[in-house]
Amino acid sequence: MTDRPLKQIHLAAHFPGVNNTTVWTDPASRSQIEFASFRHLAETAERGRFDFFFLAEGLRLREVNGLIHDLDVVGRPESITVLGALAAVTTHLGLAATVNATFNEPYELARRFASLDHLSGGRAAWNVVTSSDAFTGENFRRGGFLDRADRYTRAAEFVQLAREFWDGGLVRHSGPQFDVEGRLSLPRPPQGHPVVIQAGDSDEGREFAAATADIIFSRHSTLTAGQAFHTDVKRRLAAYGRKPDELKIMPGVTYVLGDTDEEATERAAEIRRAQVGPRTAIAYLEQVWGIDLSDHDPDGPLPTADPVVDSTVVQGRTRIGDPLEIAARWRAVAAEKRLSSRELVIEVTGRQSFIGTPAAVAEQLDAYVQNDAADGFILVPHLTPGGLDDFVDQVVPLLQERGVFRTEYTGTTLRDHLGLPVPGRR
Amino acid sequence: MPRQLHLSAAVDSPGRFDAGHFTALARHAERAALDFVTLDDSYAPEPHRLDALATFARLAPLTRGLGLVPTVTTTHTEPFHTSISVNTLDWVSEGRAGWLIGISDTEAQARAFGRKGVAPADELWAEAADAAEVAARLWDSWEDDAEIRDVATGRFIDRGKLHYIDFAGPHFSVRGPSITPRPPQGRPVIAVPVSAADLAPGAPAGSRARVETAARYADVVLLDAPGPAARLTAATELRLRAGEGLRILARLTADLPDGASISALIREVTEGGGGVDGFHLVPADPARDLAAVADHVVPALRERGLFRTGYTGTTLRDHLGLGRPANRYAPATPAPAAPTATAAAHAEVTR
Ligand SMILES: Cc1cc2nc3c(=O)[nH]c(=O)nc-3n(C[C@H](O)[C@H](O)[C@H](O)COP(=O)(O)O)c2cc1C
Numbered sequence: 029m030t031d032r033p034l035k036q037i038h039l040a041a042h043f044p045g046v047n048n049t050t051v052w053t054d055p056a057s058r059s060q061i062e063f064a065s066f067r068h069l070a071e072t073a074e075r076g077r078f079d080f081f082f083l084a085e086g087l088r089l090r091e092v093n094g095l096i097h098d099l100d101v102v103g104r105p106e107s108i109t110v111l112g113a114l115a116a117v118t119t120h121l122g123l124a125a126t127v128n129a130t131f132n133e134p135y136e137l138a139r140r141f142a143s144l145d146h147l148s149g150g151r152a153a154w155n156v157v158t159s160s161d162a163f164t165g166e167n168f169r170r171g172g173f174l175d176r177a178d179r180y181t182r183a184a185e186f187v188q189l190a191r192e193f194w195d196g197g198l199v200r201h202s203g204p205q206f207d208v209e210g211r212l213s214l215p216r217p218p219q220g221h222p223v224v225i226q227a228g229d230s231d232e233g234r235e236f237a238a239a240t241a242d243i244i245f246s247r248h249s250t251l252t253a254g255q256a257f258h259t260d261v262k263r264r265l266a267a268y269g270r271k272p273d274e275l276k277i278m279p280g281v282t283y284v285l286g287d288t289d290e291e292a293t294e295r296a297a298e299i300r301r302a303q304v305g306p307r308t309a310i311a312y313l314e315q316v317w318g319i320d321l322s323d324h325d326p327d328g329p330l331p332t333a334d335p336v337v338d339s340t341v342v343q344g345r346t347r348i349g350d351p352l353e354i355a356a357r358w359r360a361v362a363a364e365k366r367l368s369s370r371e372l373v374i375e376v377t378g379r380q381s382f383i384g385t386p387a388a389v390a391e392q393l394d395a396y397v398q399n400d401a402a403d404g405f406i407l408v409p410h411l412t413p414g415g416l417d418d419f420v421d422q423v424v425p426l427l428q429e430r431g432v433f434r435t436e437y438t439g440t441t442l443r444d445h446l447g448l449p450v451p452g453r454r
Numbered sequence: 455m456p457r458q459l460h461l462s463a464a465v466d467s468p469g470r471f472d473a474g475h476f477t478a479l480a481r482h483a484e485r486a487a488l489d490f491v492t493l494d495d496s497y498a499p500e501p502h503r504l505d506a507l508a509t510f511a512r513l514a515p516l517t518r519g520l521g522l523v524p525t526v527t528t529t530h531t532e533p534f535h536t537s538i539s540v541n542t543l544d545w546v547s548e549g550r551a552g553w554l555i556g557i558s559d560t561e562a563q564a565r566a567f568g569r570k571g572v573a574p575a576d577e578l579w580a581e582a583a584d585a586a587e588v589a590a591r592l593w594d595s596w597e598d599d600a601e602i603r604d605v606a607t608g609r610f611i612d613r614g615k616l617h618y619i620d621f622a623g624p625h626f627s628v629r630g631p632s633i634t635p636r637p638p639q640g641r642p643v644i645a646v647p648v649s650a651a652d653l654a655p656g657a658p659a660g661s662r663a664r665v666e667t668a669a670r671y672a673d674v675v676l677l678d679a680p681g682p683a684a685r686l687t688a689a690t691e692l693r694l695r696a697g698e699g700l701r702i703l704a705r706l707t708a709d710l711p712d713g714a715s716i717s718a719l720i721r722e723v724t725e726g727g728g729g730v731d732g733f734h735l736v737p738a739d740p741a742r743d744l745a746a747v748a749d750h751v752v753p754a755l756r757e758r759g760l761f762r763t764g765y766t767g768t769t770l771r772d773h774l775g776l777g778r779p780a781n782r783y784a785p786a787t788p789a790p791a792a793p794t795a796t797a798a799a800h801a802e803v804t805r
Contacts, residue, residue: 046633053605061635063515063546087534089616089633096613096631103601103611103635105542106535112511113546115473135497135566136531143505146471147512166629167534210566211499214471305608 037397037433038276038404038446039424040080040124041073044412047084049282050101051302051410060101060412063113068413070114073121076420077434079445080122080153080223081114082245082406083107087131088164090344092311093320097344099308101412108140115148122442124153124225129183130160131168135210137186138193142217150218150441154190155225155245158183163343180232181205187224187240194221195453219443220450237275238264242448245406246279250381254279254401276403276446281381283407285418289384296383299410300374309370312377315342316351316358326370330355330362386418390426397432459723459760460732460774462490462521462703463747467740468501473512475741480513482744483520486752487764489773490521492554492645492676492734497530497563507539514547521770523552523645523674528585529578530558530567534628537589544637549769552643552674553589555582555667575660579667584623586644586671591619593641595631597784617783640778643770644671649678650688669695673776676734677704682726689729701774704730709738710746720754 044050045060052060059065070081085107090097107125114123123144127137137154145152158179162172174182182205189206192199196216200209226233226241237244238261248257254277262272284299286292304312306326314321317331318339324331335351362372382389396402409415427433434445443450465479476493483491495506506524513522522543526536536553544551557578558564564572573581600615619630646668652661668675675692679685689702706723710716723733737743755761767773780786 052603052610053608061545063548067515087633088629089631096611096616098609098611098613101610102616103596103633105545105634106538108508109511109539109542110546112508113514116512116515131532132535133530133567133569139497140505140508143508146504147473147508166627168532168628169626206568208566208568210497210562213497213499213502214504215502307608 034430034432035397035403036447037393037427038278039076039078039433040082040122040278040404040406041069041076041078041416042082042084042280042406042408043069044409044415045084046086046101046104047408048100048308049303049408049410050412051299052101052412053302054411056411056414058412058414061103061105063110065413066105066110066114067117069409069416070118070121072413072416072420074118076416076424077437078121079404080124080151080442081111081118082124082155083110083126084155085126085128085157086344087128087159088167088344090342091163092314092342093322097311099305099311108144111152112144112147115144115151120151120437120440120445122151122153122223122445123148124155124223126155126157126227128157128159128164129186130158130174130179131164131170132186134186134189134206135193135208135212138190139212139214141190141222142194142212142214145217145219145222146214150443152217152219153223153225153243153442155227156183156187156241157227161343178205180228180236184236184240191221191451192454216453219441220452223442223446223448234261235264237261238270239268241275242446243276243278246277246402248279248401251396251399251401254396255399258400258402273403274448278404278406279381279402280406280408282410283382283389283419283423285384285386285389285422287385289388292384292388300378303410304370304374304377306370309373312373313369316354318342318351324369327368330359330369330372386422386426390423390430393423394427394430394432456759458762459727459755460489460701460703461486461723461735461752461755461761462488462492462523462732463708463735463737463744464494465491465737465740465744466494466501466503468503471502471504473509476509476513477516479740479744480517480520482741482748484517486744486748487762488520488747488752489732490523490550490552490643490770492523493525494554494556495525496527496556497558497566498560499562507543510551511543511546514543514550517547517550519550519765519768519773521550521552521643521773522547523554523643523770525554525556527556527558528582529573530563530569531585533585533588533626534592536585537592538632538634540589540642541593541632541634541637544639544642545634549638549771551637551639552645552770554645554647554676555586555671556647557582575658576663579660579663581623581625583663583667583670584621584625586667588619588621588626588628590641590644590671591621591782592628592630592632593637594781594783595619596634596636597781598636598640601635615784636781639769639771640781643673643774643776645674645676646672647676647678648688648692650680650684653688653691665692665695668692672696672700673771674701674703674774677702677730679704682728685726685730686728693729699776701732701776702730703732703734706733706735707738708735708743708747708751710743710751716746716750720751723751723755724758724760
């Protein structure tokens, strides 16, 4: 460790809109849809010299038991359009949009991202997500035809095709997913190719990232899980002729600051209680158990029945794993720590990664990166839009003092910030 | 006071990819207090241009009053994406978005998507009408007061105020509701280009379907007609079909290299308005001609009391004198109030 120079940390800001970590009951919580909120968070991130600003996507409102989920923040804009507007009020900040490869077409999307890259002077990024659920497909021409197995096949062919369009000239392509011929109406984007992000954790997802992505948005936010993921993914790169630093691993993480560690811990617990109210706890259980639990007492023990596998009670959420296995694990935790249903949910769904004084948080973040559990972080604040203010004011200067985070932008494009070269034409 | 004109302009600039160019054009248009600007688009490789909606999103925070009406085509796009993109343009511009509906009728564009062949124009316009219907239903699929943030019950929204739209047509079906709350204008302004020839007796099926789409869905028609007499006939016909709520702006080339051409345009705009509500200026050289419009044409119209001296409202609907539409899914209520979100957002910017 000591024989190599300090790794530089990359930072991104996740807009706290539609997300179960967003606390809307706080009096300081503001609109999740007005432009002023997006602007505030983006300006804060740019003041903090962040690499990029990040927007998630969900193309159908979540449902539980056939009813629209009403407990979390609902209502989001179309990402590329918001980022186009943010390009006008920022100068250096990267602008990343999550856009589904299943419910879009390569020509159109390549053109939209190329336009964003031109309009922002080379700051666009695309988080390629995949989807196979017929539920979301009900909003689209394509419907829900795509097999789960085909998701990444389509995504890989999609990204390859998008890159050919970005490179310019006439593209002729005939493959299993797409049979197209065309030429974009605009020059190669300033970054050559907008930055590609991948967020998906299966084996196929990791392989897709190793072959294709510039950044992985991961969920592994503990040191050991992060290191294992880091080792696994970076090892896959060689097969594609890529070097380890050509793919940045950036887990989505949360943080809570306090003047003392105790105060931070106390605030963190309060935030968790706000994130998981009694009805939210039940909704989490329903997601695993796959049955209607509206009569279940959140302050009593976990349900005694076994989960129903492949239930359709919850729709529009990413699957979280094998329900039987999760239920067994949750039961063990509840028994060991004597937790009620709600306390259990608070305990096991906690993604509060960094809690403490600014100095402690800065030190932990740095340790993660220097110990190869990550190359940086996508910070997920819990408050819209002021949730990043304290981090930028209090933690960023400490990271800068440690010499692991830029004090000024040294380039103008997102590729510059990430240390990624403009790719050659194919 | 004489009847007030409505004026808009195209900012099409083939081969320009820099935001600064379009910002400069928008500043001229805003200085002139034009109702809106348009930017054409298609999936053809020529002319060289950026995505129109993205370009106007980039202008939104840099302008305060100007309406922004990009072309978005309906043939190869997803109506759901189009609806939320136009909706989002309305949010980022705080109520100044419109949508100029276009179709893609060439083999080259069909090949670029590779999903279907080229259909006849009447079918493409029928599909465009369905896309407009879906967009409008999705915009209405959230009632204005659906977001309740009720701490006592833990509910962020009142889900009774979100609505499935359940549209099913020959080209697509869309379930809804939207993922984006109702836009500040309720429904962004819909514009459709129509020519006098489309309205002529014996016009081809594609023309008839275009006029049908305009009559049903357009708030604004951009009318192509050769001269005042044809304008009057076409406008009369359009109003007969669409009713009095329609704003008709006649397309007029603005090629303004010198004083004589400027005087001629002022004369035409002042005297040639038979039956139409105003004019859509199509510059020959956007930077030069929009500057001339702001510096000379509009001041002359203001002197004659024909055009506003500044914006009197904040939304594009305000400029066009169109009310905020009631929500088709909401129980009928007395006159819908202006969205407080917009007012608040404006206050933010003003401070
Ligand atoms: C950190 C993270 C963030 C994600 N964000 C989104 C998102 O914003 N929108 C979306 O549709 N899917 C999102 N996904 C879902 C992925 O696209 C993918 O569908 C999911 O992870 C399942 O793929 P897998 O089997 O490879 O894990 C996200 C996944 C991860 C791990």
